[in-house]
Amino acid sequence: xxxxxxxxxxxxxxxxxxxxxxxxxxxxxxxxxxxxxxxxxxxxxxxxxxxxxxxxxxxxxxxxxxxxxxxxxxxxxxxxxxxxxxxxxxxxxxxxxxxxxxxxxxxxxxxxxxxxxxxxxxxxxxxxxxxxxxxxxxxxxxxxxxxxxxxxxxxxxxxxxxxxxxxxxxxxxxxxxxxxxxxxxxxxxxxxxxxxxxxxxxxxxxxxxxxxxxxxxxxxxxxxxxxxxxxxxxxxxxxxxxxxxxxxxxxxxxxxxxxxxxxxxxxxxxxxxxxxxxxxxxxxxxxxxxxxxxxxxxxxxxxxxxxxxxxxxxxxxxxxxxxxxxxxxxxxxxxxxxxxxxxxxxxxxxxxxxxxxxxxxxxxxxxxxxxxxxxxxxxxxxxxxxxxxxxxxxxxxxxxxxxxxxxxxxxxxxxxxxxxxxxxxxxxxxxxxxxxxxxxxxxxxxxxxxxxxxxxxxxxxxxxxxxxxxxxxxxxxxxxxxxxxxxxxxxxxxxx
Numbered sequence: 001x002x003x004x005x006x007x008x009x010x011x012x013x014x015x016x017x018x019x020x021x022x023x024x025x026x027x028x029x030x031x032x033x034x035x036x037x038x039x040x041x042x043x044x045x046x047x048x049x050x051x052x053x054x055x056x057x058x059x060x061x062x063x064x065x066x067x068x069x070x071x072x073x074x075x076x077x078x079x080x081x082x083x084x085x086x087x088x089x090x091x092x093x094x095x096x097x098x099x100x101x102x103x104x105x106x107x108x109x110x111x112x113x114x115x116x117x118x119x120x121x122x123x124x125x126x127x128x129x130x131x132x133x134x135x136x137x138x139x140x141x142x143x144x145x146x147x148x149x150x151x152x153x154x155x156x157x158x159x160x161x162x163x164x165x166x167x168x169x170x171x172x173x174x175x176x177x178x179x180x181x182x183x184x185x186x187x188x189x190x191x192x193x194x195x196x197x198x199x200x201x202x203x204x205x206x207x208x209x210x211x212x213x214x215x216x217x218x219x220x221x222x223x224x225x226x227x228x229x230x231x232x233x234x235x236x237x238x239x240x241x242x243x244x245x246x247x248x249x250x251x252x253x254x255x256x257x258x259x260x261x262x263x264x265x266x267x268x269x270x271x272x273x274x275x276x277x278x279x280x281x282x283x284x285x286x287x288x289x290x291x292x293x294x295x296x297x298x299x300x301x302x303x304x305x306x307x308x309x310x311x312x313x314x315x316x317x318x319x320x321x322x323x324x325x326x327x328x329x330x331x332x333x334x335x336x337x338x339x340x341x342x343x344x345x346x347x348x349x350x351x352x353x354x355x356x357x358x359x360x361x362x363x364x365x366x367x368x369x370x371x372x373x374x375x376x377x378x379x380x381x382x383x384x385x386x387x388x389x390x391x392x393x394x395x396x397x398x399x400x401x402x403x404x405x406x407x408x409x410x411x412x413x414x415x416x417x418x419x420x421x422x423x424x425x426x427x428x429x430x431x432x433x434x435x436x437x438x439x440x441x442x443x444x445x446x447x448x449x450x451x452x453x454x455x456x457x458x459x460x461x462x463x464x465x466x467x468x469x470x471x472x473x474x475x476x477x478x479x480x481x482x483x484x485x486x487x488x489x490x491x492x493x494x495x496x
Contacts, residue, residue, distance in 0.1 A: 001054070001057065001091065001092065001093055001094075002052075002053075002054050002091075002092040003051075003052070003053050003054075003056075003057050003058045003089070003090065003091050003092070004050075004051065004052035004053070004058070004089075004090050005050075005051065005058045005086045005087065005088055005089035005090060005122075006048060006049070006050050006051075006086065006087045006088050006089075007048070007049045007050075007051065007058065007061075007062045007065070007084055007085075007086050008046055008047070008048050008049075008084060008085050008086075008087060009046065009047040009048075009049075009066065009069060009081050009083075009084045010045065010046060010081070010082045010083050010084065010085075011045040011046065011047065011073070011079055011080065011081060011082065012045070012079055012080040012081075012082055013045060013077075013079045014044045014045045015042060015044070015045065015077075015079070019073075019077055019079075020042045022072075022076070023040075023042065023047065023069075023072075023073075024040065026068070026069075026072050027040055027049070027065070030065060030068055034055070034056070034061065034064075035055050036051060036053055036055065036056075036061065037051075038050060038051045039051075047069070049065070057091070057135070057136075058086060058089060058091075059086070059130045059135050059136070062084055062086060062130060063130060063131065066081060066084055066127075069081050083126075083127045084127050084130075085124055085125065085126055085127060086122070086124070086125050086130065087123070087124050088121075088122075088123065088124075089121070089122040089124075089125060089135075090119060090120070090121050090122075091119070091120045091135070091139065092117065092118070092119050092120075093117070093118050093119075093120070093139055093142070093143075094116060094117060095113070095116045095117065095118055095142070095143055095146050096116075096143055096146070096147060097116065097146055097147055097149075097150060098115055098116050098146075099113045099118070099146045099149065100146075100149040100150070101149065103142060103145035103146060103149075105120075105138060105141055105142060105145070106138075107122070107125075107129070107134065107138060108120055108121065108122060108138060109121050109122055109123045111142070113146075118142055118146075120138065120139065120142065122135075157384075157385060158383050158384075158385055159383060159384040159385075160381055160382070160383050161381075161382045161383060161384050161408065162369075162381060162382045163380075163381040164372065164373055164378070164379055164380045164381065165373070165379070166379055166420070167377065167378065167379040167470060169379075169415040169469075169470045169471075170470070170471055170472045170474075170477045171415070171472045172415040172416050173416055173472075174336065174416045174469075175336070175337075175416075175464075175465060175468035175469050175472075175473065176336030176337050176338075176465070177336075178468075178473055179199075179200060179337075179468075179473065182199075182473065182492075183197060183492055183493060183495070184196075184197055184199040184200040184473075184492065185197060185200045185337065188342075190341075191334065191341060192329075192330055192334045192340045192341025192342060193340065193341060193342045194337055194340065194342075194461075197492055197493060198490040198491070198492055198493075199489050199490060199492050200464070202486055202489060202490050203464050203467075203468075203486065203489075204344060204460050204461070204464060206482065206485040206486035207458075207460050207463045207464060207467075208322065208344075208346065208460060209485050210371055210375060210376075210482075210485055211346055211371075211458050214367055214370065214371055214375070215348075215364065215367040215368070215371075216320050216346075216348070218367070219318065219360070219363055219364070219367070220318055221318040221319060221320045221348060222318065222319055222320075223319070223320055223321070223322070224301065224319045224320070224321050225321065225323045225324075226294070226297050226300045226301060226321050226323070226324050227300060227324070228293055228294055228324050228325070229252055229291050229292070229293065230291065230292050230293070230294055230295070230299065230300055231289065231290075231291060231303075232289065232290030232291060232292060233289055233290060234303060235299045235300055235303045236249070236290075236292070236295075236299070238303075238441045238442065239299045239302070239437075239438060239441060240437075241295055241299065242290075245295075247329065248295070248328050248329050248330075249292045249293075249295055249327075249328075249329065250292055250293040250295075250327040250328075250329060250341075251287070251290070251291065251292045251293075252291045252292055252293060253285035253286060253287055253291075254285060254286055254291070255284060255285055255286075256283075256284055256285060256286050257284075262284065263284060265280060266280045266281060266284060292327075293325075293327040294324045294325065294326050294327060295326060295327065295328060296326060296345075296347060296455075296457065297321040297324055297326065297345065297347035297349075298321075298347055298349045298438070298455050299438070301319065301321065301349055302438045302439070302441070302442045302444065302453075303442055305351075305442060305444045306442040306443060306444070307442070307443050307444075308444055308445075309445050309446070309447055310351065310444065310445070310446055310447065310451070311447050312446055312447040312448055312449050315351070315352040315353065315356060315446065315449065315451075316350050316351060316352025316353070316356040316357060316360060317349075317350065317351040317352065318348075318349075318350050318360070319348075319349050319350075320346055320347060320348045320349070321346070321347045321349075322344075322345070322346045322347075325342050325343065325344060325345070326342070326343055326344075326345045327341060327342050328341060328343075329341055336465060337461045337464065337465050338426055338428075338461060338462050338465035338466075340461060343459055343460070343461045343462075344459075344460045344461060345457055345458060345459050345460065346457070346458040346460070347455060347457055347458075348364075348455060348456040348457070348458065349453065349454075349455045350453065350454050350455070351439065351444070351451055351452075351453040352449075352451065352452070352453075353446075353449045353450065353451065353452070354404065354450075354452055357433050357452060357453075357454050358404065358433070360454075361408075361431055361433060361454065364431055364456055365382075365408070365431065368410065368429065368431075372410075374481055375479065375481035375482055375484075375485075376463075376466075376467055376471075376479065376481070376482055377471075377479040377481065377482075378412055378466055378467060378470050378471075379412065379413045379420070379470060380410055380411065380412045380413075380428075380466075381410075381411050381412075381425070382408050382409065382410055382411075383408070383409045383411060384403055384406065384407075384408060384409075385406070385407050385408075385409050404433065405433050405434065405435045405452075406432070406433065407430050407431070407432040408430060408431045408432070409427045409429075409430050410427065410428055410429035410430060410431075411425040411426060411427050411428070412425060412426050412428050412466040412469075412470070413425055413470070414426055414465075414466070414469040414470075415469060415470060416469060426462065426465065426466060427462075428459060428462035428463060428465070428466050429456075429457075429458065429459070429462070429463070430456060430457060431454070431456045432454050432455055432456065433452065433453075433454035434452070434453060434454055434455070435452050435453075436450075436451070436452050436453075437453075438453050439451045439452065439453050467482070475488075475489050
């Protein structure tokens with residue numbers, strides 16, 4: 001890495017010739033120790049250093065010299081260093097891949113790329129920007145964006161592990177459309193939300209009870225209840241959701257005040273016009289701190305364990321959460337009850353050693369297999385998946401190759417979409433071991449053991465969509481195993 005730039009240190013007092021002479025000596029000795037050569041200028045209360053280096057980044061040099069100057073000037077002359085900045089900073093880096101196009105990066109004034117080399121230009125960066133490692137993160141982001149160009153729009157690795165016996169479907173209709181016709185469900189007042197009437201609700205609850213009785217209770221999982229509101233700063237910024245999928249999150253704004261007088265003008269205009277005065281409304285709510293609705297139930301659980309040391313005797317930690325709904329902005333991707341913005345989900349979370357979680361995953365897989373084959377009697381398959389970009393970036397760890405870390409997706413055939421061979425199957429269930437990603441993010445440790453974690457999300461709407469797509473809406477045609485959990489469909493509403 002080749003770096004060059006101009007570091008300007010702002011002092012609290014002017015410096016005279018004697019101090020300048022001493023500073024030249026201090027900087028010269030420091031450069032000799034660091035193996036650098038610099039051009040130095042002194043202007044009243046400023047020290048200006050021009051440097052070109054292949055040994056270290058200019059940011060590292062500036063931070064360490066800043067400490068040295070503070071010690072020397074403070075001890076000998078009672079002069080402080082107020083701050084420093086770096087001007088005309090240029091960094092040359094090697095890329096892992098040849099760029100297909102120039103990426104857009106915040107804070108950078110200019111970027112030049114030729115083959116597998118990039119030159120990044122900053123006109124000026126502050127001390128805080130340097131101290132927060134923002135330059136290093138920028139360099140990392142350049143490489144990430146270049147690598148991303150190779151996998152955008154491509155599919156993920158997808159390896160079929162198991163396929164269930166083939167089943168003969170009882171019909172080939174879309175269950176969402178048929179449930180609407182029969183008044184089992186009705187679309188909500190906002191996009192991607194549904195209201196479930198007694199019949200559909202009973203099926204959802206039956207699915208939930210199957211999971212509780214066939215999986216969670218036998219395997220010793222205990223229930224927790226989370227908050228619906230998630231902190232962007234304390235949680236999503238640490239888990240990566242905010243940087244990875246900000247376009248999919250639902251955000252929550254707090255009122256700036258509960259004082260009715262502050263809201264009086266907004267209320268009066270609303271009463272007169274019967275239309276929401278959005279410009280006034282935007283001034284009455286705040287988006288800082290950033291908050292949002294639950295995307296997945298596990299991040300806030302990890303946050304609740306932040307900084308804790310878990311006793312080895314309680315491992316593996318096994319919990320589930322089913323009370324908070326999940327919200328994901330699907331935009332144009334919404335479809336039926338299987339792809340919605342608000343859905344009901346059982347989040348199964350486990351923390352323990354690698355050996356413990358591998359054993360637990362096997363038990364979960366056995367339980368799911370029994371449910372899908374013997375109770376629901378559906379046609380399904382499992383696939384080992386890994387995002388395509390990890391392969392392209394050469395980030396396939398041995399643990400992934402050995403199918404230790406990663407995700408197992410469960411997919412089901414929806415007959416109304418076409419033949420099982422040519423149609424797109426629906427991913428309706430998964431099991432993951434995510435390694436140390438979340439336990440490290442929240443500094444969760446074991447008493448003696450090194451911890452990793454995993455999760456398994458049960459999307460109840462998708463279970464219902466798969467079951468009804470293959471088994472229909474007539475309870476007489478449903479499997480006996482499922483009828484044990486739902487002996488009779490409740491009577492719905494009647495309308496004139």
